[in-house]
Amino acid sequence: DTGVSQDPRHKITKRGQNVTFRCDPISEHNRLYWYRQTLGQGPEFLTYFQNEAQLEKSRLLSDRFSAERPKGSFSTLEIQRTEQGDSAMYLCASSLAGTVRDEKLFFGSGTQLSVL
């Protein structure tokens, strides 16, 4: 079990550019989550997938954000026309669906995005 892997670890981009992040979950996990964390705050929920289906998107997720999980394995999060306010740590987590007591989230190390 190699854990949740995120790539890249760091991304610096200029305002207006598009960026894409990748998340590889723990192999047998059927749920995959994206969260965003800004400095000094806890993570905020963005969206989640069960297998390949995107079941919920936060109102925080503007039209510039899109996430996919095409084969129910890895996921990508794309941000179009980046803005300085998009600067944050983007965290991916995976889990095996279960009861509220049994389902445990395993987070990756995140992708730190800086928009200049």
Added chain:
Amino acid sequence: TQLLEQSPQFLSIQEGENLTVYCNSSSVFSSLQWYRQEPGEGPVLLVTVVTGGEVKKLKRLTFQFGDARKDSSLHITAAQPGDTGLYLCAGARIQGAQKLVFGQGTRLTINP
């Protein structure tokens, strides 16, 4: 509006002291989780509490869920420098998915 308020936000104490971190809300949660996060890393789950009044112990750490499932506390006995880190509480509002609401965190420093 922060749905989950953690206090204190910062705490610096000496090794061997006891401490309590609080996580409060006006909302009811189906479960409450505590995480620890190191700089540059993702949060790591410590414990999940589900039942009102539930108490869970993890070595020197004691977690309690309030009777009304609106608040929680983390108590550390005889703190050690290795306990240093960011502690986050997170609540699940509904059953069926880990769509969590996180507190802003408590940054704990234990001085040798």
